[in-house]
Amino acid sequence: xxxxxxxxxLPLHYCFQSKQRSRWLxxxxxxxxxxxxxxxxxxxxxxxxxxxxLARHLAEIGLQHIQVLPGPKGGHPSVYADWLQAxxxxxxxxxxxxxxxxxxxxxxxxxxxxxxTIIGDKLFARGASDxxxxxxIHLKAxxxxxxxxxSLPLNIKIWLEGEEEIGSPNLSAFLNxxxxxxxxxxxxxxxxxxxxxxxxxxxxxxxGNLNCELEVSGSRHDLHSxxxxxxxxxxxxxxxxxxxxxxxxxxxxxxxxFYGRVRELEPAQRQEIRCSCARHQQILxxxxxxxxxxxxxxxxxxxxxxxxxxxxxxxxxxxxxxxxKSVIPSRGLAHFSFxxxxxxxxxxxxxxxxxxxAAITPPAIRSRLKITGGSRPVLLPIRxxxxxxxxxxxxxxxxxxxxxTRSGGTIPLVEQLHRHLRVPIVLLGFGLPNDDIHAPNExxxxxxxxxxxxxxxxxxxEYAT
Amino acid sequence: xxxxxxxxxLPLHYCFQSKQRSRWLxxxxxxxxxxxxxxxxxxxxxxxxxxxxLARHLAEIGLQHIQVLPGPKGGHPSVYADWLQAxxxxxxxxxxxxxxxxxxxxxxxxxxxxxxTIIGDKLFARGASDxxxxxxIHLKAxxxxxxxxxSLPLNIKIWLEGEEEIGSPNLSAFLNxxxxxxxxxxxxxxxxxxxxxxxxxxxxxxxGNLNCELEVSGSRHDLHSxxxxxxxxxxxxxxxxxxxxxxxxxxxxxxxxFYGRVRELEPAQRQEIRCSCARHQQILxxxxxxxxxxxxxxxxxxxxxxxxxxxxxxxxxxxxxxxxKSVIPSRGLAHFSFxxxxxxxxxxxxxxxxxxxAAITPPAIRSRLKITGGSRPVLLPIRxxxxxxxxxxxxxxxxxxxxxTRSGGTIPLVEQLHRHLRVPIVLLGFGLPNDDIHAPNExxxxxxxxxxxxxxxxxxxEYAT
Numbered sequence: 001x002x003x004x005x006x007x008x009x010l011p012l013h014y015c016f017q018s019k020q021r022s023r024w025l026x027x028x029x030x031x032x033x034x035x036x037x038x039x040x041x042x043x044x045x046x047x048x049x050x051x052x053x054l055a056r057h058l059a060e061i062g063l064q065h066i067q068v069l070p071g072p073k074g075g076h077p078s079v080y081a082d083w084l085q086a087x088x089x090x091x092x093x094x095x096x097x098x099x100x101x102x103x104x105x106x107x108x109x110x111x112x113x114x115x116x117t118i119i120g121d122k123l124f125a126r127g128a129s130d131x132x133x134x135x136x137i138h139l140k141a142x143x144x145x146x147x148x149x150x151s152l153p154l155n156i157k158i159w160l161e162g163e164e165e166i167g168s169p170n171l172s173a174f175l176n177x178x179x180x181x182x183x184x185x186x187x188x189x190x191x192x193x194x195x196x197x198x199x200x201x202x203x204x205x206x207x208g209n210l211n212c213e214l215e216v217s218g219s220r221h222d223l224h225s226x227x228x229x230x231x232x233x234x235x236x237x238x239x240x241x242x243x244x245x246x247x248x249x250x251x252x253x254x255x256x257x258f259y260g261r262v263r264e265l266e267p268a269q270r271q272e273i274r275c276s277c278a279r280h281q282q283i284l285x286x287x288x289x290x291x292x293x294x295x296x297x298x299x300x301x302x303x304x305x306x307x308x309x310x311x312x313x314x315x316x317x318x319x320x321x322x323x324x325k326s327v328i329p330s331r332g333l334a335h336f337s338f339x340x341x342x343x344x345x346x347x348x349x350x351x352x353x354x355x356x357x358a359a360i361t362p363p364a365i366r367s368r369l370k371i372t373g374g375s376r377p378v379l380l381p382i383r384x385x386x387x388x389x390x391x392x393x394x395x396x397x398x399x400x401x402x403x404x405t406r407s408g409g410t411i412p413l414v415e416q417l418h419r420h421l422r423v424p425i426v427l428l429g430f431g432l433p434n435d436d437i438h439a440p441n442e443x444x445x446x447x448x449x450x451x452x453x454x455x456x457x458x459x460x461x462e463y464a465t
Numbered sequence: 466x467x468x469x470x471x472x473x474x475l476p477l478h479y480c481f482q483s484k485q486r487s488r489w490l491x492x493x494x495x496x497x498x499x500x501x502x503x504x505x506x507x508x509x510x511x512x513x514x515x516x517x518x519l520a521r522h523l524a525e526i527g528l529q530h531i532q533v534l535p536g537p538k539g540g541h542p543s544v545y546a547d548w549l550q551a552x553x554x555x556x557x558x559x560x561x562x563x564x565x566x567x568x569x570x571x572x573x574x575x576x577x578x579x580x581x582t583i584i585g586d587k588l589f590a591r592g593a594s595d596x597x598x599x600x601x602i603h604l605k606a607x608x609x610x611x612x613x614x615x616s617l618p619l620n621i622k623i624w625l626e627g628e629e630e631i632g633s634p635n636l637s638a639f640l641n642x643x644x645x646x647x648x649x650x651x652x653x654x655x656x657x658x659x660x661x662x663x664x665x666x667x668x669x670x671x672x673g674n675l676n677c678e679l680e681v682s683g684s685r686h687d688l689h690s691x692x693x694x695x696x697x698x699x700x701x702x703x704x705x706x707x708x709x710x711x712x713x714x715x716x717x718x719x720x721x722x723f724y725g726r727v728r729e730l731e732p733a734q735r736q737e738i739r740c741s742c743a744r745h746q747q748i749l750x751x752x753x754x755x756x757x758x759x760x761x762x763x764x765x766x767x768x769x770x771x772x773x774x775x776x777x778x779x780x781x782x783x784x785x786x787x788x789x790k791s792v793i794p795s796r797g798l799a800h801f802s803f804x805x806x807x808x809x810x811x812x813x814x815x816x817x818x819x820x821x822x823a824a825i826t827p828p829a830i831r832s833r834l835k836i837t838g839g840s841r842p843v844l845l846p847i848r849x850x851x852x853x854x855x856x857x858x859x860x861x862x863x864x865x866x867x868x869x870t871r872s873g874g875t876i877p878l879v880e881q882l883h884r885h886l887r888v889p890i891v892l893l894g895f896g897l898p899n900d901d902i903h904a905p906n907e908x909x910x911x912x913x914x915x916x917x918x919x920x921x922x923x924x925x926x927e928y929a930t
Contacts, residue, residue, distance in 0.1 A: 039788030102790055108686060166788045193692075207691060211789040219752050221573060222904040226672060226874030227658075229804045230774025231748070231765045233758035236799075237777045240708035247702070283696070287684050291829040293698035300696045309695025312702045313792050318779030320800050323504030323631045324676040324837055325567055326875075326903055327778050334701075335785050339694045364756040372789055409691030410791075438791055439687040 010461055011148035015140065015453050025123070025446075027057065028136050029116040031098070032125045038076055038099035038166045047076045047162050050098055054079045054160055061139060062146035063158065072173035076162030080181065083142070084155045089464050090386075091155035093184035093423075094142075095413060096135025096191065097164035100127040101438045108440035121446045128444040130437035134190040134430055135160055137449060141456035153464035157184055161413065164191075167211060167373035168412040175420045185424075186386035186463065187417055190452065192407050192429030195278060197448060200394045200455075202387070203427035205305070205406030206414055208340035208377035210349050213370040214357065216242070217331040222318075225326045232328060236317045238365040239332040245360045246310055246336070251294040253310045253338075255356045261343045265306050276403045277301045278433070286434055305406040309339040339408060346374030375412035384424040386463055393459035394428070397451060402428070428455070475926055476613035480605065480918050490588070490911075492522065493601050494581040496563070497590045503541055503564035503631045512541045512627050515563055519544045519625055526604060527611035528623065537638035541627030545646065548611070549620045554929050555851075556620035558649035558888075559607075560878060561600025561656065562629035565592040566903045573905035586911045593909035595902035599655040599895055600625055602914060606921035618929035622649055626878065629656075632676060632838035633877040640885045650889075651851035651928065652882055655917065657872050657894030660742060662913060665859045665920075667852070668892035670770070670871030671879055673805035673842035675814050678835040679822065681707070682796040687783075690791045697793060701782045703830040704797040710825045711775055711801070716759045718775045718803075720821045726808045730771050741868045742766045743898070751899060770871040774804040804873060811839030840877035849889040851928055858924035859893070862916060867893070893920070 014020060034050035037043045055066045063081035070077050076099060084091070103113040103126050111117035113126040127133065138158065145152045159182060163169065175182070192203045218235040248254045265273075283300045284292060294303040303309070317332030319325035338349060350371050361367040382404055394402040407427070414425055430452035436442050479485060499515035502508045520531045528546035535542050541564060549556070568578040568591050576582035578591040592598065603623065610617045624647060628634060640647070657668045683700040713719045730738075748765045749757060759768040768774070782797030784790035803814060815836050826832040847869055859867040872892075879890055895917035901907050 039786065039790065041787065101792075102784060102786065104784065104786075105687070108795075165791075209691070209791075219754055221901065221906070222570070223752070224874065224903040225774075225776040225778060225802060226674070226804060226872070227898075227902075228752075228769055229776040229802075229873060230759045230772055231757055231768040232752065232754060233756075234777050236780050237708060237712070240705040240777065240780070243702060243705035244709035287688070287693075287697065289684055289697060289829050291698075292696055293827075293829055294695045303696040304693055307695055309690075311690040311694040311793055312699050312705070312783065313690060313790055314783030314785035314794065315701050315705070315780045315797065316785040317781075318777065318800065319567060319569065320779035320781040320798050321504065321567065322506065324800060324802060325504065325778055326630075326674075326802065327566075328776055329779065332780065333785050335783065335789060337690060337694075337789060337791065339691060362758075364754050364758055407691070408694060409689065433692075436686060437692075438689040439795075441686065 009149070010457050011144040012454060012457060014148045015144045015450070015457060021450060024136070024140055025118070028133065031132050031136065032116045032127050033114050035114045036099045036127070036162070037102050038163045039102055047099060051077045051079050051162060054098060057139065058158065061143040063142065069178065071163065072170040072177060075170035078162060078174065079160040080158065082157040083152055086152060086155045089154040090185040091157060092460065092463060093182060093187045094138045094156060094158045095161070095187060095189045096138060097131045097161040098135065099162045099165050100130070100132070101165050105440060110441055122443040123446055124441055124443045126442050128442050129431045129435035130442065131164070131191045133444040133449060134452070137190055137430055137452040137456055140453045141460065144453065144457055145460070153461050157182065164411070164413065167209070167375060169373060171412055171416050175416055179420065183421065187423060187425040188459070189411065189414060189425060189427050190429050191411055192409070192427050193431040193433055193435070194429065194448070195403055195405070195433070197432060197445065198398060198400065199403065200398050200400065201403040201405050202390060203407045203429065204382045204404050205379045206377060207408050207410055208344065208346055208375045208415065209410040210338040210340060210346045210374040211372045212336050212353070213372055214239070214334045214336065215331060215368045217366050218364060219328070219330050221330050223328040225328045228328055233362055233364045234328050235365060236329055236332040238362050239315065239317065239334055241362070242360045242367070243312060243334060250296050253308065255352050257352045258308070258349065261345070262308060263342045265302065270302070273299065273301055277405055304408040306341060308341050308344060310336060312336045339410065340377045342377045342379050344377060346376060350374070375410050376415045378415035378418055380418060380425055380427070386424045386426055389462035390426045390428050390459055392462045393455050396458050397455045428459070474614070475922050476609040477919060477922060479613045480609045480915070480922060486915060489601070489605050490583070493598065496597050496601065497581045497592050498579050500579045501564045501592070501627070502567050503628045504567055512564060516542045516544050516627060519563060522604065523623065526608040528607065534643065536628060537635040537642060540635035543627060543639065544625040545623065547622040548617055551617060551620045554619040555650040556622060557925065557928060558647055558652045559603045559621060559623045560626070560652060560654045561603060562596045562626040563600065564627045564630050565595070565597070566630050570905060575906055587908040588911055589906055589908045591907050593907050594896045594900035595907065596629070596656045598909040598914060599917070602655055602895060602917040602921055605918045606925065609918065609922055610925070618926050622647065629876070629878065632674070632840060634838055636877055636881050640881055644885065648886065652888060652890040653924070654876065654879060654890060654892050655894045656876055657874070657892050658896040658898055658900070659894065659913070660868055660870070660898070662897060662910065663863060663865065664868065665863050665865065666868040666870050667855060668872045668894065669847045669869050670844045671842060672773070672873050672875055673809065673811055673840045673880065674875040675803040675805060675811045675839040676837045677801050677818070678837055679704070679799045679801065680796060680833045681826070682831050683829060684793070684795050686795050688793040690793045693793055698827055698829045699793050700830060701794055701797045703827050704780065704782065704799055706827070707822070707825045707832070708777060708799060715761045718773065720817050722817045723773070723814065726810070727773060728807045730767065735767070738764065738766055742870055769873040771806060773806050773809060775801060777801045804875065805842045807842045807844050809842060811841060815839070840875050841880045843880035843883055845883060845890055845892070851889045851891055854927035855891045855893050855924055857927045858920050861923050862920040893924070
């Protein structure tokens with residue numbers, strides 16, 4: 001492959017040096033050490049400390065106008081920086097998030113979640129892939145330019161969010177407040193996955209979501225199961241029966257009207273998925289599962305990316321400690337969440353859900369449904385010069401073209417940026433399907449990490465030309 | 466009512482003195498302060514300390530041959546004492562247990578669970594009714610005799626168990642080892658309830674039980690619900706679906722063969738229950754519930770006492786903390802338990818359960834069923850001289866005859882004593898239906914407590930004559 005003219009001056013030699021690479025891993029280890037779990041109030045200070053660390057680091061690598069921007073409505077802060085000394089060149093907004101998911105079940109971690117641990121060519125830690133590792137790819141691409149030539153080939157703005165993992169609840173207020181500051185010609189987000197170690201992809205569709213809590217209660221307080229067992233409806237049994245009625249026996253969500261606005265895949269899209277994307281057996285092998293599950297008539301990959309879903313995220317109630325407790329619990333709690341696809345609207349799904357929950361609540365049981373957050377699904381246009389620059393950067397680095405595909409995940413920012421800023425957004429991520437993000441033993445594949453830096457270096461140059 | 470001759474020399478004046486009563490409540494407060502939760506390993510020392518406290522107390526009230534008997538197989542100790550200086554008189558074994566249920570959910574307690582708190586005429590604490598308060602009734606009846614006349618009207622053995630609330634797992638070994646020591650002509654157990662504040666009852670039937678843990682698992686570890694939602698079977702959903710299939714839509718246990726050995730109530734028994742026992746509306750009013758639940762064709766009281774039941778005691782899995790976690794959990798756990806009636810056998814029910822669990826486990830889910838304990842149901846003969854003595858003591862104290870009824874609870878000791886020692890057992894308890902045993906804010910009604918002492922004083926005299 002003949003490198004394009006733009007790449008001849010790239011700072012690749014710098015990013016290939018092993019002394020930089022080992023220094024970067026030390027820095028990433030510092031970043032990972034902050035337990036920035038945005039869902040847990042006790043980690044508020046850790047998040048603030050981490051934002052301050054990032055602000056210092058952005059200054060160290062040569063960025064300017066560093067700011068820790070407070071979250072609206074008491075939310076977690078964002079970190080902003082820029083480098084705007086390339087007049088006439090486009091401005092690229094780089095997005096990442098430095099908050100992480102909770103770490104439980106802690107006992108399943110083989111290494112401490114906030115102590116980056118390298119085993120072979122993997123770095124294990126919460127946030128290693130989602131998204132501290134990936135945002136670090138952006139920072140190190142920038143550093144490679146600024147430490148070698150002292151300049152970047154284009155204008156850069158960088159925005160690191162602190163509450164992505166709780167659904168970016170204050171994003172809309174933040175975007176309204178900071179719209180001018182964040183204005184750019186294009187956005188690069190690295191918070192997604194490749195299809196495999198040598199199969200880069202650009203995501204053009206994301207599922208939306210809707211997070212719910214369902215609390216059911218029966219008697220005023222716990223009852224003795226010897227005394228009352230068999231005569232009162234147990235809230236945990238009722239909750240189980242209600243959960244069982246959220247799906248039909250074909251694996252479809254049983255809420256009336258739920259599929260009303262789902263845009264069906266076109267035959268060409270299904271053909272593309274069949275050719276390029278993970279196959280049934282490969283997905284099951286990766287998961288070590290004997291069988292898949294879900295909506296009949298769609299492949300596993302289609303179910304994961306282009307079909308809506310309802311997932312029970314947690315159930316709690318009664319006594320599950322050592323030994324036995326003779327109790328009929330007075331209440332039970334379930335967390336569940338939807339993944340939505342175009343053109344489903346979270347608010348509309350919530351309106352369909354409420355009467356269904358009421359209808360499946362048994363007579364002597366009270367249920368309370370709480371909607372804790374939601375985000376729309378999004379489909380991004382794929383024809384733009386920045387997208388073509390990303391394709392070329394990938395081709396140069398990986399010697400293959402990226403697969404354009406949809407992801408099952410949700411990045412509320414993307415849908416909102418798409419709607420508010422109306423600029424092209426490139427979702428070019430460097431996670432791998434087996435990174436175990438959101439799970440114990442999350443990891444980042446280091447060769448992919450370094451190649452990601454190389455890709456972003458090339459992408460900046462390609463987009464600048 | 467004319468008192469029988471035997472009651473003329475009773476130490477009732479002593480037990481009516483307010484200075485004794487306030488001293489006894491102080492002592493009970495000390496007993497309650499030991500957090501003797503037998504289910505939790507961290508309370509092992511508290512249980513030992515409590516046993517030692519009881520041993521000292523038994524000596525103080527004048528009992529002899531005090532022993533703290535180690536539990537077989539590392540189980541919690543029992544406390545033994547006797548007074549055998551009434552030659553020619555029958556020997557009565559008094560049984561109680563000093564261990565208690567766990568206290569969670571702790572935040573629902575209005576007073577600290579191990580600090581006895583008197584509000585009005587109720588004493589609130591874990592164990593206030595089940596069974597520290599009730600065993601104290603026996604001790605104070607004995608004390609009333611020994612502190613006044615220096616002797617008892619009959620021979621007494623007392624046995625206080627330390628692992629009743631975990632199903633007396635070592636009872637059989639204990640009874641084999643201590644059979645000679647515990648030999649008696651009759652047994653008095655006060656670990657049951659009256660039908661109401663002025664409605665004493667003698668229990669002649671107890672349900673058995675079978676405690677189970679069901680663990681289901683899917684993928685090796687938690688998965689991201691964005692990535693995989695809709696394509697893999699969620700263990701929590703599978704667990705809910707399985708729980709929903711443990712009952713049919715008529716409220717009957719859906720395990721094939723489950724009702725095979727259930728002895729149906731005879732028409733006369735059903736008539737007795739209709740006349741004497743708690744009515745449908747009264748039960749619902751007590752529970753503040755709009756409707757009952759369960760097996761069609763049986764009254765609520767019948768379902769509570771004479772029909773078998775399956776109760777979900779707890780469910781845990783995934784994330785239910787603050788905020789939301791985008792997770793498909795890798796496993797879920799449910800604790801559930803059966804109440805069994807004559808002639809159901811716990812071992813046989815376990816054998817019926819296993820294939821049913823296997824049959825309702827979905828294809829991509831693994832399930833593991835663990836049986837953690839079980840006890841047979843029992844029906845006690847009601848025609849014996851000791852039973853008649855109990856009836857007379859109740860009549861003298863309460864001015865009504867006791868109702869002979871069945872209880873929904875399980876006291877493994879009773880069934881085993883019945884089988885091993887083959888002596889009459891009197892289940893004369895002084896709990897009330899709204900004592901909230903096993904629940905937050907457990908309490909003992911103090912007027913009932915003191916009347917219980919009077920009843921046991923009279924019972925000893927009546928049985929001795």
